[in-house]
Amino acid sequence: MDIPKFKNKDNNWLIEATIDDIQEKMTAGEVTSRDLVQMYLHRIAVYDKKIGSILEINPDALQVAEALDEERKTKGARGPLHGIPILLKDNIDTGDKMHTSAGSLALAKHVASSDAFVADRLRKAGAILLGKTNMTEWANFMTFGMPSGYSSRGGQTMNPYGPGEFDVGGSSSGSGASVACNFAAAAIGTETSGSILNPSLKNALVGIKPTVGLLSRRGIIPISHSQDTPGPMARTVKDAAYLIGAMAGTDEKDPATRAIPSSATIDYAAVLQEKDLKGVRIGVAGEPFILRLSKHKLKLMEEAKSALKELGAELVEDVQIPSSKHIWGFDLFTYEFKAGLNAYLQGTRLPNQIRSLADIIRFNEAYPDKMLKYGQKLLEMSEETSGTLTEPEYILALEQDLRLSREEGIDHALNEYRLDAIFFGGDRGSVIAARAGYPTVIVPAGFVPNGEPFGVSFTGTAFSESVLLKIAYAFEQATHLRKPPKFD
Numbered sequence: 001m002d003i004p005k006f007k008n009k010d011n012n013w014l015i016e017a018t019i020d021d022i023q024e025k026m027t028a029g030e031v032t033s034r035d036l037v038q039m040y041l042h043r044i045a046v047y048d049k050k051i052g053s054i055l056e057i058n059p060d061a062l063q064v065a066e067a068l069d070e071e072r073k074t075k076g077a078r079g080p081l082h083g084i085p086i087l088l089k090d091n092i093d094t095g096d097k098m099h100t101s102a103g104s105l106a107l108a109k110h111v112a113s114s115d116a117f118v119a120d121r122l123r124k125a126g127a128i129l130l131g132k133t134n135m136t137e138w139a140n141f142m143t144f145g146m147p148s149g150y151s152s153r154g155g156q157t158m159n160p161y162g163p164g165e166f167d168v169g170g171s172s173s174g175s176g177a178s179v180a181c182n183f184a185a186a187a188i189g190t191e192t193s194g195s196i197l198n199p200s201l202k203n204a205l206v207g208i209k210p211t212v213g214l215l216s217r218r219g220i221i222p223i224s225h226s227q228d229t230p231g232p233m234a235r236t237v238k239d240a241a242y243l244i245g246a247m248a249g250t251d252e253k254d255p256a257t258r259a260i261p262s263s264a265t266i267d268y269a270a271v272l273q274e275k276d277l278k279g280v281r282i283g284v285a286g287e288p289f290i291l292r293l294s295k296h297k298l299k300l301m302e303e304a305k306s307a308l309k310e311l312g313a314e315l316v317e318d319v320q321i322p323s324s325k326h327i328w329g330f331d332l333f334t335y336e337f338k339a340g341l342n343a344y345l346q347g348t349r350l351p352n353q354i355r356s357l358a359d360i361i362r363f364n365e366a367y368p369d370k371m372l373k374y375g376q377k378l379l380e381m382s383e384e385t386s387g388t389l390t391e392p393e394y395i396l397a398l399e400q401d402l403r404l405s406r407e408e409g410i411d412h413a414l415n416e417y418r419l420d421a422i423f424f425g426g427d428r429g430s431v432i433a434a435r436a437g438y439p440t441v442i443v444p445a446g447f448v449p450n451g452e453p454f455g456v457s458f459t460g461t462a463f464s465e466s467v468l469l470k471i472a473y474a475f476e477q478a479t480h481l482r483k484p485p486k487f488d
Contacts, residue, residue, distance in 0.1 A: 014039050015182050016484055019080055019239045022185065026072065026083060033065035033072075033083030033128060036185075040085050040130060044183050047487055052149075052157045053178040055090050057131040059097050064128050071126075080242045080269070082126030087187040089175050090132045090154075091139060092116045092230065093219035098129075102221045103137040103151025105370060106363040110350050116219025117254065118188065118230050118247040125246040130184050133174030139195060140171040141223045141337055141382075143375040148199070149173030152371050159202055160485035166452050169199030175233050176203040180485055186234035186243055192223045192333065194430035196231045197442050197457060201427045204444045204453035204482045206240045206472065207233045209430070211463045212437035213256030215247050222340035224333050225256075226398060227434050235482060237443060237473040241268040244465065261463055271466045272473040278312035280471060282458070283319035283419040289428040296448040301425040304445045304456045304475065308423075311474050319422060321413045321432065323404035328431050332401060334378070335394040338387040357383050405435035411461055420467050421458045433459045441468040443475055444482040 013021075014036075025031040041057065048054050058064070068083045077083070088094065091102040093112035101107035114120075119129060134154035136146060148170030149157035159168040160181050169176055172189025176199030179187045189196040191209045200207025208231045215230050222228050232243035245268040251257045284305065290298065305315055342356050354360060361379055364371035385391065409432050413422060422429065426442075433440045442457040456475075458468045 011039055016235060017185075018236050019084055019185055019242055022084060023077070023080060023082075027077075032069045034062055034069055036083065036085055037061050037065045037128060037130065040182075040184055043181065047181055048178075048183065050158060050163055051160050051177050051181060052155055053133055053174040053181065054087070054183065055132045055134050055154045055174065056098055058094075058129055061085070061128055061130050068126055068128065078126040079246070081122065081246055083128065084126070085128045085130040085184045086122060086243070087130050087133050087175060087178050087184040088119065089172050089187070089189050090135050091190055091221040092119055092188060094119050094129055094132075096129070098132055100132070100221065101153050102139065103135045103153050104360070105152045105367070106352070106354055106360050107350065108153050109352065110348055112219065113349065114219065116230075117216035117251045119219065121247045121249065122188075122243075127246070133172075133178050133187060135174055136171035138379070139190065139192060139221075139223050141192075141333055141378050143377045143379070146374040149177070150374070152373070160487075161204070161451055161453055167202055169202030171195040172199045172233065176200055176205060179203070179205055179233050179235060182484065186232055186239050188230055188243070188247075189233050190220060190228065190230045191434065192227045193434035194427055196233060197427040197430045197440055200233055200442045201455045202453060204447075204455070205233050205235060206237050206444070206476070207231065207442045208240050208244050208465065208469075209433065209440045210244060210248070210465060211439045213254075213259050214439075214463065214465065215244070216249070216251035216254040216257050218251055218254045221344055222337070224336040225340055226332060226336060226401075227437060237441070237469060237476050238269055238272055240441075241272060241469050241473075244268055263463075266466060268466060268469055271470050274470060275474050275477050276312045277308065277471060277474050280313045280421075281316060281417070281419050282308060282313050282471065283316045283413060283417050283422045285324075285422055285424050285429060286318035286320055288325055289424055293425055294448065297425060297454050300446045300448070300454045301456065304479075305423070307475060307478050308471075311478055313471070315423070316417050316419065319413050319417055319419070321410070322408045323432070326404050328401070328435060329397070331393060331397040334382050335385050335389055335391060337382045338385050339389055342387055401435045405432050405438075410436050410438055410459060414461055421460045421464070421471055424457045424459065426455060427457055429457060429459045438462055439465050439468055441465070441472040443472045445479070446481045447483070
């Protein structure tokens with residue numbers, strides 16, 4: 001591939017380049033969107049053999065880039081994402097020539113008839129949908145014991161900071177690894193319970209798990225309508241803010257988005273101007289959230305807390321969440337997965353006539369060597385439900401999860417201690433935030449001595465993304481702890 005070279009510059013500038021950096025070069029005429037696509041494709045060709053993060057490339061990417069370059073010349077840029085290559089997790093529909101399979105060979109020939117809402121919003125913002133990333137098959141709701149980043153379609157995605165040594169994180173594994181490797185400016189993942197936050201933690205990224213309903217779920221292969229959400233994964237807070245701002249908005253076909261308050265639909269990047277945290281109260285979650293963290297990670301937590309204090313934040317130590325020791329089950333997912341997946345599959349045009357969860361199970365049984373390396377126990381458990389969401393066990397589990405995660409969980413702690421956000425080491429708060437449908441932002445906080453990335457996260461109440469982003473940005477700007485992985 002003929003890779004563009006620039007006057008007085010080599011292509012190393014692209015490594016860790018922010019969206020603002022890229023836009024500055026495009027505005028100056030030093031680089032085009034087509035150049036960017038070529039350079040990212042070159043990096044994928046050279047480095048992804050060891051990582052396995054990319055499932056497929058958009059065959060129209062170069063042509064889309066050329067059209068956006070021409071538009072920039074004649075009409076100007078649409079905004080910060082104009083001409084920026086972005087990768088998408090393989091459970092997000094794109095109405096183009098790419099497939100959407102949730103990592104399963106059962107859906108390997110599925111081409112969506114239209115864009116997911118968030119994919120459409122990205123295109124309208126001028127982003128280039130560069131390709132699809134590998135993921136833990138069925139977003140890790142297929143069986144017990146499946147490794148993060150494994151799928152029958154894509155194989156095993158590796159952590160670029162320690163291939164074969166560190167867990168890559170899941171289920172948005174390919175999205176995390178690809179952005180860490182600078183295969184695109186950023187990527188979109190999805191989360192039901194930790195699937196954006198965990199791979200962001202493992203790959204030294206900023207990840208935003210939004211409030212459920214801030215971003216539409218339409219056109220995304222589901223697990224749980226109570227908890228599913230897409231969200232951005234990027235190398236900087238501002239890049240992630242650009243993405244969430246572009247994707248947020250009301251979708252008449254997703255009822256959850258109708259609850260968005262007018263104050264939430266803002267320019268999220270605009271709140272990032274303030275670089276101090278005076279007057280911000282942050283609660284540090286106590287046990288059990290710090291249990292089993294290594295001494296090295298506890299040390300990084302202490303350093304992060306010191307940085308927040310130096311920024312002017314008031315830290316409240318040992319914040320207790322009443323439901324913190326509750327053992328969260330997966331009954332909710334078991335019931336909602338069948339109902340959601342069957343509804344999604346009814347709208348597909350798969351040539352193998354798969355139209356239901358039962359069809360998926362039968363397909364897997366027909367090809368056990370390829371499909372059942374780790375089994376399909378969770379799929380089978382879900383198929384045993386009615387698919388109508390009428391079971392008392394489901395209804396009671398839903399009520400309990402919301403009560404324990406909100407009134408007796410996050411909201412209780414926020415109100416009791418008069419907090420703006422709750423601080424967690426790593427992604428330790430991801431489960432309770434997921435049950436509540438509340439937002440979390442995770443940001444790099446350094447590396448332990450063996451090179452494994454670590455991060456800290458900030459959780460708030462519904463639609464508090466602007467507060468969390470302000471905190472995360474101030475912390476990031478004060479510390480700059482992310483480093484790219486090293487390749488041989």
